[in-house]
Amino acid sequence: MPEAYERHLVPVFFRPFAADLAARAAALQPLTVLELAAGTGALTSALLTAVPTASVVATDLNEAMVTAGSARESRADWRQADAQELPFEDGSFDLVLCQFGVMFFPDRAAAYSEVGRVLAPQGRFLFNSWGPLASHGFGAAFQEALEQSMPEGAPSFLKDVPHGYTDPAVVAADLAIAGLALATTVEITLDGVAESASSVATGFLTGTPVSAAMEARQDAGTIRASVTQKMTALLGTGAVTAPMTATVYTAHHQV
Known part of the structure; x- marks a missing residue:
């Protein structure tokens, strides 16, 4: 999974937002930084380029991601x-x-409490x-192509997890439970550029947990081909561009 994630998803989805988040981080002039759910290091690299004097510890729950990330970005402590x-x-x-990464935490309040614990007072x-x-x-x-290719029931991972934590009021409430206060909320839309829909x-x-659902099926090859064909029909041939929207949050200890 890390190889497919790095090859096909990181350049398109994560590097544009990594540049944005790294610039916001640099404005805070940090000296000691902890990165959670660092994956293969897209944000890690952008941050260390933007703030080369910072001491950065990059972490991930998935050991394979840590192995891949540390090989890519040796300037951080993985x-x-x-x-x-958090240790x-x-x-x-x-x-x-x-x-x-916060969308993947099983207990967000617990994770936010740990963030508050390791965070300096200011x-x-x-x-x-x-x-x-x-x-x-x-x-x-992708989800439309997947549902058309699996009319009996397509995996809902994308809707439920990566895109299932979208309400700033819910985020603020989760932070408050952990003793953190939401300071800023900014919605941004950036373009992703991919070499192809395929x-x-x-x-x-x-490169996502959707792969597990595919592995269990004898017709996995047929479904993959169908999804690829339908995505190409939706997005076009050759290099493709699409907008992607995210929300950026800043929080601190409650006063």
């Missing part, structure tokens, strides 16, 4: 870690960063999450 049980001392970081928690699936041109096209389809089918 650790396998559960965001709900760091209280008040260790003046900035905690997370790009498109520190900031900077993170983003995807908007509704309809606001992500590639994701919406590449994006491959990324979704092999």
